[in-house]
Amino acid sequence: MEDLYKKLMAYGETDAYPFHMPGHKRKNMGDMNPYQIDITEIDGFDNMNDPNEILRDLMERLGKLYGRQYAYLLVNGSTAGNLSSVFATTSQGDSVLVARDSHKSVYNATFLRQLHVDYLYPNMEGRPYAGPVRPEDVEAALCRNPEIKAVVITSPSYEGIVSPVDEIARVCHRYHAALIVDAAHGAHFGMHPELPGVPEEADLIVMSLHKTLPSFTSTGVVLWKEDGLVKREQLEEYLHIFQTSSPSYILMAGISRCVSFLETEGREYFQKYVDNMKGFYNACGNLKHLELLQEKGQDLSKVVIYAKPESTLDGQQLTGEMIMEFLRKEHHLELEMAQFNYALAMTSIMDEAEDLKRLELALKDLDTRCQEMSTEGVSLKDLDALVSHIMKPKEKVMEIYEARALPSEEVALHDAENRVSAAMISLYPPGIPVVVPGERIDRETISYLEDAMKIGLTVNGLGNHGKNLKVC
Known part of the structure; x- marks a missing residue:
């Protein structure tokens, strides 16, 4: 049986780099012995639930x-x-x-x-x-x-x-x-x-x-x-x-x-960070099979790595999960999340120029290994159409609290069509529900969840290892 503390300490000694939260990026913000400062509400240290000092x-x-x-x-x-x-x-x-x-x-x-x-x-x-x-x-x-x-x-x-x-x-x-x-x-x-x-x-x-x-x-x-x-x-x-x-x-x-x-060094760090991010986006501007999605007003800290349609890797349609796995295995970079056709790298002011350079080189390596599907290649799913399902209105039969108050049973996911969900089903991350309790399950939703699991995305809220759904 593995020990969590030992595993975390061992992982911290590797060259794996986090393009995920938390924003400190496992970099030391100053010497801190957690046991030395772990106290309760003793005299002189105030009380968070009644703060006065x-x-x-x-x-x-x-x-x-x-x-x-x-x-x-x-x-x-x-x-x-x-x-x-x-x-x-x-x-x-x-x-x-x-x-x-x-x-x-x-x-x-x-x-x-x-x-x-x-x-x-x-x-x-x-x-x-x-x-x-x-x-x-x-x-x-x-x-x-x-x-x-x-x-x-x-x-x-x-x-x-x-x-x-x-x-x-x-x-x-x-x-x-x-x-x-x-x-x-x-x-x-x-x-x-x-x-x-x-x-x-x-x-x-x-x-x-x-x-x-x-x-x-x-x-x-x-x-x-x-x-x-x-x-x-x-x-x-x-x-x-x-x-x-x-x-x-x-x-x-x-x-x-x-x-x-932030009060003492924030301005300097943020200026350097913004400059570094601009350089990173410019350096990745000519990718052939990948695209870093940015639009006016969008937060530049979120690096959205989009798999262009008809892009393949090792004969398979390129997905967000494949992007994430490639960067993890080949370059020891851990991203925040993957969705059907994109992966997300989170950056912060603690990322330095050399850290962003690692991500740039890794993306360029992946891009060179990708190919466009030939006429005799794999059959491609329309991933853009798939991801749009999450924002399509669902039929609301009752309120969430009403559905959760009713007796429920588990049925096979493929048999749940037209039943009313008693569970909250979401891809995690990000934790945005695909279905909430009280909504009717349609065939398109079932296919969406099945496709998500097929390409390796994590679906929360299903039972029996993703095979069952709780319904009213």
């Missing part, structure tokens, strides 16, 4: 970084922030509007709060992933259901797509609906002029510090808008419920170290 100062420093008067520490990840935000803006039985590319924690919040959920479906517009949420779509949804109390969107997305949050917030406020932004992947925003800025009008913004900044896993922040629609005491009440009563001082010390680093 050193932790209150830390929260105010965090708020200042993001242009807010006050920010709340998260040590249970953005999941705790999303749960708390949804509860702080709604009452049991209320209606909410949720962008369909939201993280599963948002759906879990609607289940626990027993909310009625309307969905926004971001237009993919030729991308292999969801595009930005459009203000006009938000307004149309609010016109259809003026009882909606809160709107939840994700910006930036996993792939770095940024929605016009301030414009959306103004729409929401005209209809007296609070706007919650899951900005888990945007903690580095506003740190450089060429990065997207931090929205000013959203009522609550939830960020994961660990995803894109040098901070420990599970650390995050909730930004509260002082003159917004959310009462501060309501947010605090639910943060106390959804976060641990024994917050880790190791994690909070990591946040403090990250904030100090």
